[in-house]
Amino acid sequence: MVRTCAGPPPGYGGLAIHSRKHHTSLPTGAEAAAWADVLVRHQLVHAAVLAPNGQWLVQHCVESPVRVLDGPAAMVELVAEIQHQIRTTRHRTR
Secondary structure (H helix, E strand, C coil): CCCCCCCCCEEEEEEEECCCCCCCCCCHHHHHHHHHHHHHCCCCEEEEEECCCCCCEEEECCCCEEEEEECHHHHHHHHHHHHHHHHHHHHHHH
């Protein structure tokens, strides 16, 4: 599935996304990096870059503003939101 820039994915409502969910184990930086690679490779986001301070800079498409994700847990949460959106969209089209 290739996303167009018609609208931002979930989680693009504010300037920063902070993890809201409590996990039994926190996602690692390596896990967040792997998911960021998947998002870019499948063109679900235009770019996802790890900043030196541990935050993730994510851009939905070339024209969209850069978003700041507060660490690995926020990146994994964004991935979960995008997966949920894809699944609910597929379910509605069946």
